[in-house]
Amino acid sequence: MSKAVLVDLTKCIGCKSCQTSCKQWNDLPAIKPQFDNTLSYPAETDGYTYTTVLHRTTEKNGQETLRFAKRQCLHCLEPACASACFAKAIQKTPEGPVVYNPDLCVGCRYCMLACPFSIPKYDWESVFPQIVKCQFCFDREGTHDRIGHGMEPACVNACPTGCLKFGERDELLKEAWKRINKYSKYIKHVYGEKEAGGTSWLYIADVPFETFDFRTNVPNIPLSTYSHDYLKWSPAVFIGGGALLSALHFYTKRRNEIAKEKDKNHDINA
Amino acid sequence: MAGLANSFGRGAMTNHFNDYKNTDVFLVIGSNAAETHPMAMKWIQRAKELRGAKLIVADPRLTKTAAHADIFARHRPGTDIPFLLGIMNYAIQNNLYHKEYIANYTNASYLVNPNYGFQDGLFSGAGEKNGKFSYDKNTWQYQKDGETIKKDFTLEHPNCVFQLLKKHVSRYDIETVSKITGVPKDIYRNVCETFASTGAPEKSGNIIYAMGITQHTYGTQNVRAIAMLQLLLGNIGKAGGGVNAQRGESNVQGSTDLAMLSHLLPGYLGVPNATKHTCLQDYIEKETPPSGYWKNKPKFLISLLKAFYGEKATKENDFCFDWLPKVDGKNRSHMGIFQEMLDGNVKGLIAWGQNPAVGGPGAQFERKAMEQLDWLVVVDLFETETAAFWHGPGADPKNIKTECFLLPAAFSFEKEGSVTNSGRWIQYRYKAVDPPGEAKTDTWIADKLFKAIRKEYQNGGKFPEPILNMHWDYDKPGHDEPDIAKIALEINGYAVGENKPLDSFGKLADDGSTVCGMWIYTGYWAMDKDFKVAKCKRRSREDSGLGTFLKWSFSWPLNRRILYNRCATDPQGNPWDPKRALFKWNGTKWIANDVPDYNSKIAPEKSAQAPFIMLPNGNGRLFANGLADGPFPEHYEPMESPVSNIISKQQNTPCASVFKGDWAKIAELGDSRFPYVATTHRQLEHYQSGAVTRNTPSLVEVCPWMYVSLSENLAREKGIKPGDEVWVETIRGKIKCLASVSPVVKPLTVNGKKIEVIGLPWHWGYQGMSTGATANDITPAVGDGNTSIPEYKAFLCNIRKA
Structure with missing residues (x-):
């Protein structure tokens, strides 16, 4: 049995309660994101943000409308990030969550490259940077645990409309199809049922998932099957790759600093 | 509040949030529940899921609430009255109103003075008093036989309220309403059909509104139009029905009850x-x-x-x-006080949990007014813009002699006490x-x-x-x-x-x-x-x-959950819908699922004669002769409008509460410098003037930038790209913010003319962690003739790239 969340996007009102409760529960710092035309803030998950709610305008029945989608780690059943991690810092737990252990992480960021959903982020500003992604509120030994204590994740707990539902994956999958078959508004697809071999977060919606740039061309077989053969080369690549990526880091950091300088001149209160 | 009190007897939301689950059709107009009352949206969604309820949203902007609408009618700011009167007209013309209900529970049968009339946009009795327009209300009175009001329960008498209403709203046919509001005819017809279907006795229609309805020079009449529509369709007093005013703060109902308004003592006793x-x-x-x-x-x-x-x-x-x-007859409302302050007549101000430097109409002028004060006390959680008015944009602290005090206040979680929600x-x-x-x-x-x-x-x-x-x-x-x-x-x-x-x-x-x-x-x-x-x-x-x-x-009162609930059953005591029975008369007593808002010790036929117990005559008012600006609502254009009123010669309401000076400057009809319609709004991430939310990191993060919404069409015309800095300009001043270009707003076709609409959130100011231009710096200081509520929701502007 493994835990999962069913996200019914037809019920999302874009209230961002999931997003702010996640920040609070996980003691994540708030940042001041760049302006975003869709008013999705931050526009993408980042080194300080496990989850964000995307806002999109789209068309339905000949009229414009708005739709929202919470984005976070999908917690694959057979995660590519975990198979790419030779340090075993990312692991799939039997309970469902794919969790990251910073103590084991060597900072190679292969997980970021491996993830078909571009989820893991890096907190570039830290002295000892870590990979940042949703932990599914699973942290049995730590201070941020909920699932291990029999509670639902912070985001699900905060959702006022029932858009998020926590439970056993097979039961939620059944429920997802039940809803799809009962109401004609849904598109006939449970996102996460098969993508990348299946994920613990399942989405149903009344607009195509491409609306939110959800990747719909992800293979239906677990990506970890691809990575296994290559993984043995990891330690060697790590040394060279690490050097290259460090160089890249300083380059991006400098670039960000220049961008920030520009922002300072960009005073909107004038 | 004045609109509700004059229709039903009390200025309060009739039902409550949980009751929304009993609704068949929602009409959300001038409210964005999904953003401003997310927990109310939960119950709307439950009704949709459990009952297959339909949600109609009327709003100039594609809001998060509109995103969930079954019918979304995009109407021009300030055209709620034609929108609502048009539905009444449709219901009357197609015989969809609840006849038994209006004959028994409303004043539909009352005979009005035969000299009552309406012509060229004005009601009978129009005249001047002390140099100001006012109505002589003699012809608005009921015909009497001694002390008894004359009635015609067949509703056929040409002077009965129902016939007067029928005639009054007959001008608001689908074609005309579409021309004024900009809502395409097919969508509007669908609105009328869907909402008027709740005139069936067993159906419940629920109208939800907020500041989009009240903040107009005819805000009270907007509310009246809602109240009348609900009376006509028999939706008051029922589970799932009602006029549900969603209050702007968690305890605004409580503070109104306890005499926040200048003309009231606690418990709605007049000062x-x-x-x-x-x-x-x-x-x-x-x-x-x-x-x-x-x-x-x-x-x-x-x-x-x-x-x-x-x-x-x-x-x-x-x-x-x-x-x-x-009181002395002078205007002691918010704008009245600031007018006196501008004129140097107010020496001291205690701003207790209020931030007029951001929230007041023409806020830049209100800050200027504060410079006239000898002393200012602000009680708040943070140093708000009001507390720091002396270093706002354009202020020179050297020339300001006001002595300022800031008393730090406890937040709601840091103190004990009661809070009265919208649902009382x-x-x-x-x-x-x-x-x-x-x-x-x-x-x-x-x-x-x-x-x-x-x-x-x-x-x-x-x-x-x-x-x-x-x-x-x-x-x-x-x-x-x-x-x-x-x-x-x-x-x-x-x-x-x-x-x-x-x-x-x-x-x-x-x-x-x-x-x-x-x-x-x-x-x-x-x-x-x-x-x-x-x-x-x-x-x-x-x-x-x-x-x-x-x-x-x-x-309140007495634990009654749904007000005027005598109307939940027919005069004999049978519930209109047995599945949602608040009450049922079993022949000897009432079987109750709510506390009766009527005398339950008398026979049902007797209590049915006066179900609106707070009104002197006991009947809901389709015709209300107590207001300053007319017994029926009538469409006038907002004080600033790009188009002429096509329904009558009267362009604006003659009763608006007007002020003098720069902050009260109004752009004239057809002023080519200001061709676009602007409206202000709130949004989910911030609360009121942002005094708390712009000081809370996790809320600043989810919406850090002040912006203006404009249509893709207007952005193209003006060469504005998403994220560009733009100037938004009115006759009272200009503000600079970032452009959000999306179909949230779209040009509307008003009487054949294309009208662009822009939206401005009003949460920002120059204090706190997230700063930005204050939308209210450019809103007009002109108000409703009954309540003086400012017209924040419809004014004229220009927009250009900065």
Whole structure:
């Protein structure tokens, strides 16, 4: 049995309660994101943000409308990030969550490259940077645990409309199809049922998932099957790759600093 | 509030949030529940899921609520009246209204003075008084036979209210409404059909509104139009029905109940007028109606005077009526006060939890007005723009002599007390954490402030008696904080000499034997026998299935959850819909799922004669002769409009509350400098003037930038790209912000002309962690003729790349 969340996007009102409760529960710092035309803030998950709610305008029945989608780690059943991690810092737990252990992480960021959903982020500003992604509120030994204590994740707990539902994956999958078959508004697809071999977060919606740039061309077989053969080369690549990526880091950091300088001149209160 | 009180008798939301699950069709107009009341949206969604309820949203912007609508009608800001009257017209023309309901429960059958008329956009009696437009209301009165109003229950008499209404709304056909509002005809027809379907007795339609309806120069009439539509379709008093005014703050209902408005004493007793009410007897004689529940007004007023002045208030001295502050006929509303301040007539200001430097109309001018003050006290959590008005944009601290004080206040989680929600539930809550640093609760601040003022008056002063003799006994031995239980007991009411809360305002007396700070709350502090706590502290989830939750908190008045609920059944006592029966008469008594808002001890046919117990005649008002600007709503253009009024020659409401000076400048019709319609709005991430939310990191993060929404079409025309800095300019000034370009707003076709609409959130200012331009710097200072609420929601502007 493994835990999962069913996200019914037809019920999302874009209230961002999931997003702010996640920040609070996980003691994540708030940042001041760049302006975003869709008013999705931050526009993408980042080194300080496990989850964000995307806002999109789209068309339905000949009229414009708005739709929202919470984005976070999908917690694959057979995660590519975990198979790419030779340090075993990312692991799939039997309970469902794919969790990251910073103590084991060597900072190679292969997980970021491996993830078909571009989820893991890096907190570039830290002295000892870590990979940042949703932990599914699973942290049995730590201070941020909920699932291990029999509670639902912070985001699900905060959702006022029932858009998020926590439970056993097979039961939620059944429920997802039940809803799809009962109401004609849904598109006939449970996102996460098969993508990348299946994920613990399942989405149903009344607009195509491409609306939110959800990747719909992800293979239906677990990506970890691809990575296994290559993984043995990891330690060697790590040394060279690490050097290259460090160089890249300083380059991006400098670039960000220049961008920030520009922002300072960009005073909107004038 | 004025619109509701003049239609139903009370200025309050008729139903409550949980009840939304019983609705068949929602019309959300001028409200964005998904963003401003997300928990209300939960119940809307439940109704959609459980009952297949339909959601109609009318809004100029594609809001998050509109995203969930079955029908989304995009209408031009300021055209709610034609939108609503058009639905009434459709219901009448197609015989979809609830005839039995209006004949029995409303004033549809009343005969009006045969000289009543309406021509060229004006009602009969139009004239001038003291150089100002005003109506002589003689022709708006009912025909009488002695003391009895003449009625025609067939509703056929040409002078009966129903026939007058039919005639009045007949001009608002689908074609005309579409031309004025910009809503395409097919969408509007669909709105009419869907909402008018709730005129069937077994159906419930629910209208939800907020500041998008009220903040207009005809805001009161907007509310009237909603109330009338709901009466016509028989949707008042029913589960799933109602006119549901969603309040802008968690406790705004509570503060209104407790006399936040300048013309009211606690419990909706009018403030006495200095010339009209020279003594208590004067007030009682002139302000007490002969029938309806308000005939008990003297009991409520005298009990209030006893609460104010304690033992000093005796029958011999008019219960100290002379000590009450009186109004003098001048405008003492928000804009009235700031006009006086601009003119240098106000010396001191206490801004308590209010931030007019961001929230007031023409806020830049309100900040300027504050420069005239000798002293300013701000009670707030953070140093708001009001507290820091002296270093706002354009202010030069060197030239400002105002002495400023900032008293740090405790947040809602840092103090104990009750909060009254939109649905009138008085819910008690406890302190979660201590306030930080020197922050104090409002009761502590009020208590210490009053005691300090009284001490000053002991050395003399003008008219010291009311201050020196004020009953002020809230000390709790051994505590610095006042005793909240003593305050609650006083609000609830008790008999002199007894320390026990009364359980009903029916027990209040006019002989000085009872004390009551606010009669409508009586019973909320009385002990619940089963739970052994004050009724407002109850937390039982026990329910009938209708969501009334009678043992959860306490709902004023007397725990009635749905107001005017005599209308839930037919005159014989049979519920209109047996599946959602609030009440049923079983031949000898009422089977009840709510507390009756009527006399349940008399026969149903008798109580059916006056189901709106607070109104003198007991019937809901389709025709209301108490308002300044007409017995029926009529469409006028906003004070600033890009188009001529096509329904009559009268361009604007003749009764608007106008002010003078730069802040009250209005762009004229057809001013080519300001071709676009602007509206202000709130959004989910921020609260009011942003005083708290712009100082909360996790909320700043989810919406850090002030922006303006404009259409893709307008952006193309103006060469504006998403994220560009733009100037938004009105005749009163300009602000700079970032551009959000999306179909959230779109040009509307108004009488063949393309009109662009832009949206401005009003949460920003120059203080706090997230700063940005203040939308209200450029809004007009012009208000409704009845309430003086400013017209924030429709004005003219230009937009250009910065």
